[in-house]
Amino acid sequence: MTEKVKSKRNKTIDFSLDDAPAGVLEGIKNGHSDLSQLNNIINQTINGDTFEIMKRLPDNFVDLALIDPPYNINKKYDGMDFKKMSDDDYQTYTQKWIDLIKPKLKPNASLYVFSDWTTSVAIAPILENNFVIKNRITWQREKGRGSLTNWKNGMEDVWFLVNDKNDYTFNVDDVKLRRRVLAPYKENGKAKDWQETENGKFRDTMPSNFWDDISIPYWSMPENTGHPTQKPEKLLAKIILASSNKGDIVFDPFAGAGSSLVTAKKLNRKYVGIEQSSLYTAWGAYRLLRAEEDKHIQGYTDGVFWERNTIAAQGSVINNE
Numbered sequence: 050m051t052e053k054v055k056s057k058r059n060k061t062i063d064f065s066l067d068d069a070p071a072g073v074l075e076g077i078k079n080g081h082s083d084l085s086q087l088n089n090i091i092n093q094t095i096n097g098d099t100f101e102i103m104k105r106l107p108d109n110f111v112d113l114a115l116i117d118p119p120y121n122i123n124k125k126y127d128g129m130d131f132k133k134m135s136d137d138d139y140q141t142y143t144q145k146w147i148d149l150i151k152p153k154l155k156p157n158a159s160l161y162v163f164s165d166w167t168t169s170v171a172i173a174p175i176l177e178n179n180f181v182i183k184n185r186i187t188w189q190r191e192k193g194r195g196s197l198t199n200w201k202n203g204m205e206d207v208w209f210l211v212n213d214k215n216d217y218t219f220n221v222d223d224v225k226l227r228r229r230v231l232a233p234y235k236e237n238g239k240a241k242d243w244q245e246t247e248n249g250k251f252r253d254t255m256p257s258n259f260w261d262d263i264s265i266p267y268w269s270m271p272e273n274t275g276h277p278t279q280k281p282e283k284l285l286a287k288i289i290l291a292s293s294n295k296g297d298i299v300f301d302p303f304a305g306a307g308s309s310l311v312t313a314k315k316l317n318r319k320y321v322g323i324e325q326s327s328l329y330t331a332w333g334a335y336r337l338l339r340a341e342e343d344k345h346i347q348g349y350t351d352g353v354f355w356e357r358n359t360i361a362a363q364g365s366v367i368n369n370e
């Protein structure tokens with residue numbers, strides 16, 4: 050059998066546990082650790098079953114929860130074969146993690162829950178019974194299998210929820226989108242609301258609930274891992290910047306390859322994660338180590354988010370820094 054040789058440009062993190070780089074596995078917490086004190090769990094990923102681990106965490110510590118559970122579809126995760134359930138059973142599953150997470154949230158906490166549209170149909174009433182729904186964001190992703198008998202799925206839902214509709218963080222100025230101006234308007238010969246750069250004309254726009262500027266991670270991106278459903282750092286950065294402040298604690302009970310934790314670290318937030326797979330936890334731990342040196346988030350430069358296909362323009366900003 051011929052061994053697969055990776056292209057030099059392929060940056061995917063997919064080492065085995067036996068080949069984990071030095072320093073990665075040391076310090077990962079698990080079910081044997083003391084998890085009841087905040088200072089033991091802060092900036093840690095805990096490798097274990099979230100339904101067991103959450104019970105053992107202190108109460109009232111989470112400022113922002115990012116929740117990316119298995120969607121209600123058949124999917125193999127390392128060490129786990131998640132099977133599609135009836136809507137009723139998936140609602141019960143959802144209520145189970147909600148009951149565990151609620152006491153962990155501060156009164157002014159926000160939550161973001163990811164799902165595909167079929168899963169959303171089941172969970173929307175459960176989310177509404179437990180939290181205040183502030184918004185449903187549509188993330189237009191560029192991947193999905195085509196279908197001969199239906200429209201290809203090109204989007205995901207991101208539910209924005211709060212505990213208290215009168216008390217939550219929302220930093221709108223930190224999540225503006227820099228768009229190319231198609232019809233640049235001038236008033237008295239001067240540009241109105243836009244700037245001319247050597248790479249074109251751009252305007253910083255208010256963020257909406259339709260996100261079409263974010264690709265899923267792919268093989269040539271340094272953030273890419275072998276995780277089957279990894280979320281992009283750019284997407285998580287929007288959420289973290291809008292709905293938390295520096296020093297706040299971000300909690301992810303289905304942490305996968307650590308994308309939300311890495312992004313929180315890059316943006317000077319604290320984090321706590323839980324993940325059942327020791328392999329995914331190790332990939333996340335490796336990314337967290339690398340984030341000590343490299344804080345760059347692809348697509349987020351100069352304090353703004355950029356549209357797709359603007360790397361040259363972003364590069365000129367990076368080079369001017």
Ligand SMILES: C[S@@+](CC[C@H](N)C(=O)[O-])C[C@H]1O[C@@H](n2cnc3c(N)ncnc32)[C@H](O)[C@@H]1O
Pocket residue numbers: 097098099100117118119120126127129276278279280281302303304305306307308309323324325326329
């Ligand atoms: C949709 S993925 C999350 C991906 C993650 N957002 C990322 O960007 O890497 C769901 C994750 O939940 C983990 N998981 C599922 N059930 C779990 C459980 N009971 N306890 C801990 N982790 C669990 C799976 O192993 C999988 O990595």
